[in-house]
Amino acid sequence: MIRWRFEAADANGRVSRSPLFNDPLNSAEYFGTIASDSSITSALPVVHWFVQNTAAANTRAGTRASAWFRGEFYDNFLVRIRGGSTAGFPKKSYKFDFNSREHFRFDPEAGRAEEINLNQTWSDKAYIRQSLSFELYDQCGSPGSESFLVRLHRNGEFHSINAFVEQVDRRLLKREGLDDDGALYKMFNRFTSGTSGVEKKNRKHEGNADLSEFVSAINNASGAALERAIFDRIDVPRQLNYLVATVLVQNNDNMAKNYYVYRDSDGTGEWMQIAWDTDLSWGSHFMTGDSSAHDGIWATQDYVLGGRNQNVPISPSHPFVGTAELPANRSWNRLIDKLYENPRFVEMFRRRLRTVTDEILADPALDARIEEMETQLAPDAAEDRVKWGQFGQRQSLGRAIGILEGNYLRPRRNHLLGTHLDVNAGSYPTPQTTSALLPAGQVGAPPIEFGSIDGNPATGSQDEEYVELRNPNGVAVDLSGWSVAGGITHEIRAGTVIEAGGSLFLSPNVPAFRGRSTSPRGGQGRFVQGDYSGQISARGETLVLLDAAGTTVATVATPAAPSDAQRYLRITELLYAPVAGTNGEFIELKNVGPVTLDLEGVHFTQGVTFAFGAGVSLAPGEIGLLVRDVALFPEARVLGVYAGGLDNDGEQVTLRDAVGENILSFAYDGAWLPPAEAGGYSIGVRDDTADWDRWDDAAGWALSSEVGGSPGLANPAEHGRAFEEWQREFFSAAAILDPLVSGPEAEASGDGVSNLMKYALGLDPRVPGQDGLPGLVTVGGRSLFSHRRPARTLDLRYEVQSSNDMVVWREETTSAGDPVDLGGGVEMVTIDGGAVEDTRVYRLRVVKLTP
Numbered sequence: 001m002i003r004w005r006f007e008a009a010d011a012n013g014r015v016s017r018s019p020l021f022n023d024p025l026n027s028a029e030y031f032g033t034i035a036s037d038s039s040i041t042s043a044l045p046v047v048h049w050f051v052q053n054t055a056a057a058n059t060r061a062g063t064r065a066s067a068w069f070r071g072e073f074y075d076n077f078l079v080r081i082r083g084g085s086t087a088g089f090p091k092k093s094y095k096f097d098f099n100s101r102e103h104f105r106f107d108p109e110a111g112r113a114e115e116i117n118l119n120q121t122w123s124d125k126a127y128i129r130q131s132l133s134f135e136l137y138d139q140c141g142s143p144g145s146e147s148f149l150v151r152l153h154r155n156g157e158f159h160s161i162n163a164f165v166e167q168v169d170r171r172l173l174k175r176e177g178l179d180d181d182g183a184l185y186k187m188f189n190r191f192t193s194g195t196s197g198v199e200k201k202n203r204k205h206e207g208n209a210d211l212s213e214f215v216s217a218i219n220n221a222s223g224a225a226l227e228r229a230i231f232d233r234i235d236v237p238r239q240l241n242y243l244v245a246t247v248l249v250q251n252n253d254n255m256a257k258n259y260y261v262y263r264d265s266d267g268t269g270e271w272m273q274i275a276w277d278t279d280l281s282w283g284s285h286f287m288t289g290d291s292s293a294h295d296g297i298w299a300t301q302d303y304v305l306g307g308r309n310q311n312v313p314i315s316p317s318h319p320f321v322g323t324a325e326l327p328a329n330r331s332w333n334r335l336i337d338k339l340y341e342n343p344r345f346v347e348m349f350r351r352r353l354r355t356v357t358d359e360i361l362a363d364p365a366l367d368a369r370i371e372e373m374e375t376q377l378a379p380d381a382a383e384d385r386v387k388w389g390q391f392g393q394r395q396s397l398g399r400a401i402g403i404l405e406g407n408y409l410r411p412r413r414n415h416l417l418g419t420h421l422d423v424n425a426g427s428y429p430t431p432q433t434t435s436a437l438l439p440a441g442q443v444g445a446p447p448i449e450f451g452s453i454d455g456n457p458a459t460g461s462q463d464e465e466y467v468e469l470r471n472p473n474g475v476a477v478d479l480s481g482w483s484v485a486g487g488i489t490h491e492i493r494a495g496t497v498i499e500a501g502g503s504l505f506l507s508p509n510v511p512a513f514r515g516r517s518t519s520p521r522g523g524q525g526r527f528v529q530g531d532y533s534g535q536i537s538a539r540g541e542t543l544v545l546l547d548a549a550g551t552t553v554a555t556v557a558t559p560a561a562p563s564d565a566q567r568y569l570r571i572t573e574l575l576y577a578p579v580a581g582t583n584g585e586f587i588e589l590k591n592v593g594p595v596t597l598d599l600e601g602v603h604f605t606q607g608v609t610f611a612f613g614a615g616v617s618l619a620p621g622e623i624g625l626l627v628r629d630v631a632l633f634p635e636a637r638v639l640g641v642y643a644g645g646l647d648n649d650g651e652q653v654t655l656r657d658a659v660g661e662n663i664l665s666f667a668y669d670g671a672w673l674p675p676a677e678a679g680g681y682s683i684g685v686r687d688d689t690a691d692w693d694r695w696d697d698a699a700g701w702a703l704s705s706e707v708g709g710s711p712g713l714a715n716p717a718e719h720g721r722a723f724e725e726w727q728r729e730f731f732s733a734a735a736i737l738d739p740l741v742s743g744p745e746a747e748a749s750g751d752g753v754s755n756l757m758k759y760a761l762g763l764d765p766r767v768p769g770q771d772g773l774p775g776l777v778t779v780g781g782r783s784l785f786s787h788r789r790p791a792r793t794l795d796l797r798y799e800v801q802s803s804n805d806m807v808v809w810r811e812e813t814t815s816a817g818d819p820v821d822l823g824g825g826v827e828m829v830t831i832d833g834g835a836v837e838d839t840r841v842y843r844l845r846v847v848k849l850t851p
Helices: 129-140 170-175 209-219 223-233 236-249 334-339 343-361 364-388 397-419 422-427 510-514 564-568 674-678 723-730 755-761
Strands: 002-004 006-009 015-018 031-033 046-050 063-069 072-082 093-097 115-119 147-154 157-166 183-187 198-200 259-263 271-275 304-306 312-314 449-454 466-470 483-485 488-491 503-506 542-546 552-557 569-575 586-591 603-606 623-627 638-641 650-656 662-669 681-685 701-707 775-779 782-790 796-803 820-823 826-835 841-848
Touching (some): 031 063, 564 662, 674 701
Antiparallel strands (some): 002 031, 063 072, 093 115, 115 157, 183 198, 483 542, 569 681
């Protein structure tokens, strides 16, 4: 390790330094690097750790240290041991707690971590149990820590092979797609208290009232009340995923500790468990001799006497382990016990466990992954084994991996896919317990139906709308990876199971669904999932249910009952980049229908902020403006003043009616028509009677013919023109993306005439020929170029150049006269290139103006 710092003193003797080192317990003292060691050939990531007081590093208080990992140096952070019973092992687990401004980057794609864990692997002769467990939790759809094996060097020498395990914290929550401000608790009890034996990790200003309420609501309920508590308070799919992953890897040390609970506090309000500390897994169990260091492997034991004296009944291998009747590790968990008390949840669990057993545990890809990890690890494991030795039986890495596969993985597959199947219940071999009654595997996509749909809630709040999916089958159906498309879009979460004859309610806002005053709502044991995108339009539309392969399972047409505002109110013109500045913006609205529109309650939810109050209406055919500054529009009917501003580059604009139904929701793009983005022109719709869903189409908009547009007036038929609009007329969408085909300098027809010149002349760029090219006319000794072009072309500039050798060209002073309207959308333009010199050749160059 090489460390350094910079110091400088001024004339008064005041010394400054870098790094600043302003806090000895929370800042770096030095910059640093390490000397490259070519002898390290490991396939594992290498963590170089430097510590002066090695004895202090092996204490709970810890000491300060430095580290180097993947090209970055970390100085003066805290290192200490971690773990419970494993802290007494020869090889320790360590926690690195980094300074607040120097967090650890373990993965360039995963951000930085405030603290990391380098866990011991001495108790696992196969080394891979912890990392493999977290991978499987993630595959099942349960949020889990990133974990991988690392080669740890201490003070320049090989120290050990450790399992890197990401801390469960805000960064992990965010990476897993969860709200990182949700309540997070580390649990040290059997779900018996919200205050004792818990450590709150964030939102500490709130106290533990939320957890205490959750614990009480679950533990003190039974029957229908328990069902309501489960489905109103728990993220059922993610909780199912946690439980089935726990069963697959047989992670039984999580009953009274080694788990977190998380609440989506500001969203659904739902809770779930998150896995932690998975070293006792894949057949390894504390109950062999009351020690984590043992060679016993349990994979099929639904009832066994464990412990040092073999006198403690436990059920480590039973799928329903964790209940009072089926304890693990001398313990059981009240949350798990209560979940399995509810028949609906049990049916969902059985189906989900069968699904992941088929798709993950029984998949040959798992065997291949284990072999891959063994190959990567083998040379380092041999070195680690020589240094640290082993407890019990001496095992090579290959032997230990073979035991994991032969004594756990294959028997576990048979136990779940044979012993515990419902069809084999009559031959279930363990009299002290009963079969888990796992169902047959789910084949294909069983029929699921659309049920009731409320697209127009009585309260007028679209947040309360919902779509029901019904399972008409006699067995539970796993909908993991299914989706709904059409007017709404939703990816159904992994772990979503509908019990036989049951329903799933999809919602754009789960708390709003549960707060409905009419059924279905919260307090009824409804299984609800959010948040879908879009809304069920009163205009009517088709919803499609797709299975995980994208095959249509069901469709439904929603009824059409649009409001008058949806039918007849349209945005007809936008000025988003006025010459006068932001205050010159406007949004033009028009009633294109036969009835007067009452605009009370009509409002914008995207683009700008505005809502109409009482007493504002538009008569049939009437036009009105929303503006930022009334004084700039003295001759127009101004309907109101909006807040915010329209984005010159383009954005989504959403206009809704009084009950929240979309009238228009479209995105405009400044690149559609560049003179409107920077030249002060407006854009107006070509056809204000077009279908409402055409407002997203660039071809439906045109430039104003004058700077500033035509606010409050009917859009004139004489629109301005721009090159981009002309491109869309002649080129496909794919060609427009290729400037070598459709760009201004390209020659689409290969005739030597650029696309820009063809645009200037109003010619088809795909057709060869040079008819219509401007010709030079000499009048009064001046060079005049005249040519026909489409009327109101706004983005062209002309340059007249001359040369006496056709090599070097001189730009002349150029002016363009006012275009002469020839009718039929065509005009004549004349460009004056100045006085003519007999010895020179003249040419006209067309230049595209850019915003």
